[in-house]
Amino acid sequence: MEKFQIASIPGDGIGKETVTAGRQVLDTVCNIHGGLLLEYLDIGWSCEYYKKNGKMMPDDGLDILRPCDAIFLGAVGYPGVPDHISLWGLLLPIRRNFQQYINLRPVKLLKGVQTPLANREPGDIDFLVIRENNEGEYSNMGGRLYQDTEQEVVVQNTVFTRIGVERVIRYAFELARRTDRHKVSSATKSNGINYTMPFWDEIFAEISSEYPEITSNQFHIDALCARFVTHPQDFDVVVASNLFGDILTDLGPAIAGSIGIAPSANINPTREFPSMFEPVHGSAPDIAGKGIANPMGQIWCGSMMLDHLGFQDCGELLMKALTDTLALGMTTADIGGKSTTKEVTEAVCDRIQQLA
Numbered sequence: 001m002e003k004f005q006i007a008s009i010p011g012d013g014i015g016k017e018t019v020t021a022g023r024q025v026l027d028t029v030c031n032i033h034g035g036l037l038l039e040y041l042d043i044g045w046s047c048e049y050y051k052k053n054g055k056m057m058p059d060d061g062l063d064i065l066r067p068c069d070a071i072f073l074g075a076v077g078y079p080g081v082p083d084h085i086s087l088w089g090l091l092l093p094i095r096r097n098f099q100q101y102i103n104l105r106p107v108k109l110l111k112g113v114q115t116p117l118a119n120r121e122p123g124d125i126d127f128l129v130i131r132e133n134n135e136g137e138y139s140n141m142g143g144r145l146y147q148d149t150e151q152e153v154v155v156q157n158t159v160f161t162r163i164g165v166e167r168v169i170r171y172a173f174e175l176a177r178r179t180d181r182h183k184v185s186s187a188t189k190s191n192g193i194n195y196t197m198p199f200w201d202e203i204f205a206e207i208s209s210e211y212p213e214i215t216s217n218q219f220h221i222d223a224l225c226a227r228f229v230t231h232p233q234d235f236d237v238v239v240a241s242n243l244f245g246d247i248l249t250d251l252g253p254a255i256a257g258s259i260g261i262a263p264s265a266n267i268n269p270t271r272e273f274p275s276m277f278e279p280v281h282g283s284a285p286d287i288a289g290k291g292i293a294n295p296m297g298q299i300w301c302g303s304m305m306l307d308h309l310g311f312q313d314c315g316e317l318l319m320k321a322l323t324d325t326l327a328l329g330m331t332t333a334d335i336g337g338k339s340t341t342k343e344v345t346e347a348v349c350d351r352i353q354q355l356a
Contacts (some may be wrong), residue, residue, distance in 0.1 A: 015074020
């Protein structure tokens, strides 16, 4: 029996519902496997916690998380707490202090989900986006001078390091070695951003030369966004800086039919620290508590977490159950269905048992 401790942070809004659903599915897989046990450390850090304590997590929050094998996060953000407080108070300290420098987001059109793109079918949209997760455009450097005056000056600095750029691009090429198409596409904007992006391009070219078996190309970010829409079938592994990756990983799920089913993983490849798995959809406070939130993104995160923990067979079983459930039309309203969160979750669990 292999046992793992998982920090469970539902967060805000629908996160409380989707994490419950994700855990139910994970427990079903574990019960069938027999040799896998997930023990949860329940953690209530959220915007509600912030309102009571003036901080998003306690001062020793990272020490609490550090011994865990993974972090299973729902969503963070709620009206009344500015987004920059919830982001910089919880998610970014975890991502950066735990060196989760890889943000991995699959983009895949699944059977049973309707894409807004014309004449596209499952198989036409199936690629991976890797976003640099620790530096770049979201570096905490800059400031404001002469605030609230006519002379106000605002500076936001972008920080790219060689080690930061090299490791995320190399990760992309190593991942492409395991895909069928063996292709890496880079997002850049070196025609308009004249220091950081040429630096990114140079390192991309250097690393590309080490992988002659991998087809590589690069696109300016504006053209790449357009090509996601017009030629999604061209992509296999896409690597981008923090800001560009953030944009692309919202556009990707949009063309794949719904942000509600989109997962993400914040990965520390060295495994020195726990990695964190969270859906892309956000806290959606407008539908929180109604029992209609789509649990598929959180469930897919569970599959990615099982893969990361070394139980790929369990991850594949979970994904097969998820895709079969979608194909049968058991979906929530955001993708055209009529089922509740509970009904979808139970359908996935039932399918896992049938497959096993």
